[in-house]
Amino acid sequence: MPSISRTLWVLSLLVLAQPAAAATTLLKHDDGSQEDKRSMTGSGHAVQFECPDDEKWYVTAVSIHGSRYGTPKPPNEDFQVVIANDDLTLRQESKKPYALFKRGREDWVRFDIEPVEVQGAFHVAVFFNPTRTKGIYVGIDTDSSPTHSAILLASNPGQKRSDLEGDWMIRAYVTKEVDGEARALLDAASRAEQLEQDEAARDAAILGDARSLTLKQDAGSVDDHMNIQGALYTVAFETPQNIEAYVWQVQVFASQFGGQHDSEAVSGDVYILDENRQIVTRSTFPYSLATQQQQWISIPTLPTKVQGKFYVSIDTHGTQVKGLYMGYQEGNQENVASADELEGSHIRTADWSKKFETMQWMIRARIADRPVVY
Numbered sequence: 001m002p003s004i005s006r007t008l009w010v011l012s013l014l015v016l017a018q019p020a021a022a023a024t025t026l027l028k029h030d031d032g033s034q035e036d037k038r039s040m041t042g043s044g045h046a047v048q049f050e051c052p053d054d055e056k057w058y059v060t061a062v063s064i065h066g067s068r069y070g071t072p073k074p075p076n077e078d079f080q081v082v083i084a085n086d087d088l089t090l091r092q093e094s095k096k097p098y099a100l101f102k103r104g105r106e107d108w109v110r111f112d113i114e115p116v117e118v119q120g121a122f123h124v125a126v127f128f129n130p131t132r133t134k135g136i137y138v139g140i141d142t143d144s145s146p147t148h149s150a151i152l153l154a155s156n157p158g159q160k161r162s163d164l165e166g167d168w169m170i171r172a173y174v175t176k177e178v179d180g181e182a183r184a185l186l187d188a189a190s191r192a193e194q195l196e197q198d199e200a201a202r203d204a205a206i207l208g209d210a211r212s213l214t215l216k217q218d219a220g221s222v223d224d225h226m227n228i229q230g231a232l233y234t235v236a237f238e239t240p241q242n243i244e245a246y247v248w249q250v251q252v253f254a255s256q257f258g259g260q261h262d263s264e265a266v267s268g269d270v271y272i273l274d275e276n277r278q279i280v281t282r283s284t285f286p287y288s289l290a291t292q293q294q295q296w297i298s299i300p301t302l303p304t305k306v307q308g309k310f311y312v313s314i315d316t317h318g319t320q321v322k323g324l325y326m327g328y329q330e331g332n333q334e335n336v337a338s339a340d341e342l343e344g345s346h347i348r349t350a351d352w353s354k355k356f357e358t359m360q361w362m363i364r365a366r367i368a369d370r371p372v373v374y
Contacts, residue, residue, distance in 0.1 A: 024060065025052055028171040029148045030141035034065060034106060036166070037137040039130045041259035042292050043161060044152040045138045046125035047170045048086070056119050057174040058182050059083050063110040064126065065169035068101035070134035075264055077288055079128045079136065081113060083185065086121040088158040090185035098134065106139050110173075115182040124172050127154050129291045133262040139169035154292035155255055199298070210372055212248070213240070216364040217336045218329055222253055225294060225325035227318045228339055228356065232271070232347055233326050234313040235363040236336045239306055247272050247304040248372035250312055252297055253362035256290040258322030263287040266322065271347060272304040273311035279345050280304055290324055303371035312365050313340060313347045327362040337361045 027049040051057045062081060068074060078095035085091070094113050101109055128136045144167035151161045186194065203212065215237045239245045250270050256263060263286065270283045283301040290297050316324040328337075337360045341350040 024173050024175045026171060026173055029144050029167040030065075030169045030171075031143060033141060033143065034139035034169060035142040036140040037066070037106060038140060039069070039128065039135040039137050040151065041130055042154050042257070044082070044125045044127040044154055044157060045168045045170060046123050046150045046152045046160075047168050047172075048121060048123050048148045048150070049172050050121050051119060051174065054120065055176070056117055057176060058115040058117055058178045059113065059122070059124070059172055059174050060115050060178065061110055061112045061173035062124055062126075063108055063171040063173070065106050065108050065139035066101055066136045067106040068098065068103050068134070068136055070103075072103065074099040074101075075134045075288070077129070077134070077264070079126060080291070080293075082123070082125040082127070082157055083113075083116040083118065084123040084125060084157070085118070085185055086123070088123060088152075088160070090187055091157065091191070092116045092183050092185050093191070098136075101136055106137060115178040117182045117184050118174070124170055125152055125157060126170065127157065127291070127293065129154065129256070129263070130259065131263050132260045140164070140166045141169055142166035155294055157293065206374060207368065207372060210368040210370045212366055212368045213245075214251070214364055214366050215239075217334070218360055218362050218364070221329065222294070222327040222362055223330045225255065225327045226359070227257070227316070227323045227325050229318055229320065230341070231318075231339045231350075231356075232313045232315045232342060233361045233363060234273075234311055234338050234340045234347060235361055236309065236311050237365050238309045239367065242308045244305065244307045245367035245369060246371045247301055247306055247310075247312070247365055248368050249366040250299045250301055250314070251364040251366065252299065252314060252324075253294065253327035254290050254297060254324040255292055255294040256287055256324055257292065261287070261322045266317075268314060268316040268324065270299055270301055271313040271315070272301065272306065273313055273347055275309040277311060277346050277348065279347065280306075287322075287324070294325070294327060300374050303373060306367065311347070312363055314363060315342070328359040329362065330358055330360070332358050332360040
């Protein structure tokens with residue numbers, strides 16, 4: 001047999017031996033034509049789809065007709081992709097980089113996600129946390145009727161704000177077969193547990209051989225949130241058995257608001273105070289750590305030695321048009337939280353603080369048995 005024919009024959013056998021790729025089905029409501037576009041502060045873009053039959057399917061990719069606006073260099077941030085069930089009570093969340101989108105004219109951007117199991121009707125939603133200096137315009141097909149699209153609240157992705165006239169140009173790719181395990185839609189408690197597991201894995205890489213403990217005064221549930229102009233939010237802590245330890249991270253339950261600022265350039269400060277409320281260290285953090293959704297954010301701090309009683313105080317530099325909404329619980333029976341002001345090298349309770357004295361700020365301190373450097 002001639003060598004060329006032999007080669008072609010071998011290649012044909014190899015092709016036949018390859019397993020067939022799982023068939024992917026495209027779900028869409030738009031006709032490919034964009035008549036409008038929108039970027040929305042405090043909101044997300046959601047589209048409802050229906051599986052081709054009543055069996056289980058898996059969402060493996062999403063496509064969005066959009067463009068990035070703002071600075072030429074994409075922000076070092078991710079946007080959030082949510083796959084949810086029909087009534088938005090169960091969902092699975094993932095993140096993708098802003099850099100996927102280019103500035104200029106809107107175009108289709110397709111990206112893969114870890115397979116998510118769905119059945120019947122489901123939603124695909126995206127949250128871009130836009131500001132004046134960065135965001136994504138999502139295309140709208142106004143010819144589509146009736147609408148399958150909605151605007152969701154970023155602060156509560158399970159709540160619909162309104163329907164859309166037309167449809168967002170967002171598409172979903174589904175298949176019946178995936179390699180390995182697919183991710184299931186989760187309720188709030190399961191999502192919190194999954195997030196805790198993911199964070200524990202990241203912490204392990206940072207801590208190395210150091211042992212860490214989280215100090216908290218809150219019970220975990222939030223009653224409301226607030227932005228107090230000019231205030232510093234302070235919580236008192238104490239190291240167990242008066243041991244010497246090092247603060248390496250502060251956690252805050254917060255959300256970002258305001259659309260007329262660059263969330264990478266605008267920052268807040270975390271102060272670690274001694275038992276006399278004198279400043280020991282100050283660490284600065286960008287607003288971009290927080291999104292428009294209320295959630296725990298982790299703020300790295302300078303390794304700060306503490307022993308016995310100490311305080312954590314946060315200055316968000318909030319104004320009427322930008323800041324962080326700080327979560328709190330009603331009560332503060334132990335008088336461990338206060339709304340303060342900066343006075344030289346000390347942070348003191350202000351005269352106006354009494355009106356906020358029942359608020360237990362959702363702030364936690366993480367300590368380790370040795371200095372931790374990121």
